Amino acid sequence: MIKWIISDMDGTLLVDNNKLPEDFDEVMQMLKDRNIMFSPASGRQYQALAYHFPKYKDDLLFISENGTYVCQHDKELFSYTLSPDNVSLVLEQALKLPDIFVVVSGKKSSYVVSQHPAFLAELNLYFTHYTVIEDFSQIDDDIIKFSLCDALNHHARENIYNKLQPLNGKVQVVLSSEIWVDIMPVGANKGLAIRKLQEKLNIKPEECVAFGDYLNDYEMLQSVYYSYAMENAIPELKKVARFIAPPNYENGVMRTIRQLLAEQK
Template sequence: MLDIDVIVSDFDGTLLDDDKHLPEQFPALLDALDRRGIRFIAASGRQYYNIRAQLPGMADRVDYIAENGAMTVQNGEICSVDEIPAADIAAVVDTVRRTPGCYPILCGAQCAYFENEFAEMRHHCELYYERLDRVDDVMEYVTRDRICKIAVFHSHDAEHVSYPALLPFSPRMQVALSGDCWVDVMNASVNKGAALRSLLARLHVSPERCMAFGDYLNDIELLQASGHPYAMDNSHPQLLALFPQRGGHNNREGVVRTICRALEISL
């Protein structure tokens, strides 16, 4: 049996199934982890308030890596918000506005802000943002909130449209492909792995006593920061190549089953 103090899991494509549902056994698993004194961290490109909303009755028992690492929360307290300089935000937004089919969302500590109102984009935004405002000009909110991430939406092919358009901002900024429709742009030092190392340090836990689960390219650093990384069976091919341990399939409660097997937990 593994000696584990912290378990961290990505949300979409990892802990959640393709219909965005938690595993049925997750509340029972969280109870079992609490009894053993094991902390659970939810790590996602989603907004903090949105992740909390997916955990009814459990939200205060979980720590958070939100906005792909740009915001962390422990014991209900915001630990960090990695604010992007206004000039960098302006440069990225200008590029996005000049790239056909791409639209910016500014993600702040209090709310997310978007300009372009059409059904498909609103549907995707409402999946990942609990606090979301439609505004005339997102740049007006750079001084009104602490903007820590610029999410860029493309309806179906972020990997081949928005991602190449934004790559020139790397390495000065972190440019992360976080889904079929999404690219996230943050400060250069921001990623889920850096956020995990920060939370582990606050908890005085070594990486060797941490399990991590992920499925997509924005999870690479998260898995690298853990002593026990698991790539989901449904992962992006690059993750499958980098991490040999498998976390099962997200549509078959893979995270819950893998944890139970590794820690000898019966639910």
């Protein structure tokens, strides 16, 4: 019996133009009628996720910032933060990368120094709450994640991810898309957050469904039985998934949920 459905956002739940599926409200009512919980699990900040689900802000359990910040009813359930030494280390290395833009995410806000138009276009897709500052040394916040953006070339694997591999071990470097790389505390990921919540809520992995498309969804798919990689997912993720869902642009998540609910009757 399915009790919890978890979905990544970009390239997974969202269809064209950064929109929820047209039948999202209908499917959410079907889940509510069956007492099945739904959670967005994303690299997006909590404020951006809550903004995307205004009708459900008080209903959903939000797994934000790739599992480093988990909230429900607008309150933090738990979080993972970077030490001051690791914050300094990441900043030192990130600022050396040419043509790469840095977002520092804290609990209060996210912080940027650049206002390059190409960067802001990408930033505004995923961050609704950020502060423009003159220097990152001005931040007074608990830091949970860095997001590095290759807004100009769209080759994040080569221009960011590969170059920052020496940081792995002290921090965790995760490829989130062709444009974004996230840097988080070691061990923190969507999968760890889900396993912690499974224990807290007394929900078994075989009672959970998860959908994803990129490497930041890898551990998430390993934390549930019904693990779905989207048809448009990268090959590495398809290898760890038990099942394949139709692509996001064909409303794959909603179609698969409907099928699962029909089979569960």
